[in-house]
Amino acid sequence: MSGSDMAAGGQGWVKSLTGDAEIAALFGDATQFASFARFEAALILGLAKAGRIDKADAATLIGQIATFVPDHERIAQSAVSDGVPIPEYMRQLRRHVSGPGADMLHFGTTSQDLVDTATIEALAQVIAVLSDRLNQLIAAIDRLEARDGTNALKAITRMQEALTIRASARIDTWNRPLEALRDRLPALREQVLVLQFGGAVGDLQVLGKDADTVAKAIASELRLRWPGHSWQTSRTPLIAAASWLTELSNALGKIGQDAAIMALRGADDIEVSGGGTSSAMPHKQNPVAAERLVALARFNASQMGAMHQAQLHEMERSGAAMTLEWMVLPQICEAAGAGLTAAIALIQSINRIGTPS
Secondary structure, three states: OOHHHHHHHHHHHHHHHHOOHHHHHOOOHHHHHHHHHHHHHHHHHHHHHOOOOOHHHHHHHHHHHHOOOOOHHHHHHHHHHHOOOHHHHHHHHHHHOOOOOHHHOOOOOOHHHHHHHHHHHHHHHHHHHHHHHHHHHHHHHHHHHHHHOOOEEEEEEOOEEEEEEEHHHHHHHHHHHHHHHHHOHHHHHHHHOEOOOOOOOOOOHHHHHHHHHHHHHHHHHHOOEOOOOOOOOOOHHHHHHHHHHHHHHHHHHHHHHHHHHHHHHOOOOEEEOOOEOOOOOOOOOEOHHHHHHHHHHHHHHHHHHHHHHOOOOOOOOOHHHHHHHHHHHHHHHHHHHHHHHHHHHHHHHEEEEOEOO
């Protein structure tokens, strides 16, 4: 099998259905390494505020950090043996930076601080991107309800026809959970956008009395909140993000499942343009967008279990738990992003819901 065939079978066409390139890039090497550099620069600034480095020397070091270009391939190779990208990243950065105070690079911090904070910065961008898409989707559903809300529709309970309802009743069941998720975004940002800073064993002992000064300086520079302690074995911020994303996928899956069943019932329920074609039955228009929403919802529901497994850190740090988290969380973000894009397309493709009264 050729390389191109493997790409198509492994990630190519599948990713076009289930992935989200914009979200994936937020967890890519370039974005993560840029976050590491911001953390190291903010740490130098914090050390200067604590009097550990001369302010002029700190400014020089920060300028050098800003020009650092890491060797991505070498970092990836070393991560196989180190378990994290930071040791090789720091080896390269230390070769790049010189002058008074350079020995204070990475002082008082550790690999997990950089990786966790990079993840939080990525989540900040994920929330911003998905917030915008969520607003688009809610607006599209509002337009659909304004147009077709008074149409007649058969309610379905336990897979059987029940009473006649207005189309607005079903559309509202789609929109209300989305509006509730949107309303929770300010609280989610407060809970998620927190600095991770604990040092070697989580208690910042190397920094002593300067720990709080340095932590607050880093948090301020990165526009994050300092909770006053490390959360390296208490993964609440990441669980909160994953939970919100999974709830979002479930709300989108409800829309998809309803739309797919309505399509099966026929034109009295829904008319949709642009359905998927069949290789064997040219007359069909498959509800592909709706099916994707159901699949993505089920995927994220299953991944949430893995996120809870990743909460189990033994003692002060778990390499196994961290690795599992790195595998799962970006996929949850991508699936939620792909679902929002598919849902917007689905709603916009609906020509009519229900029958005009």
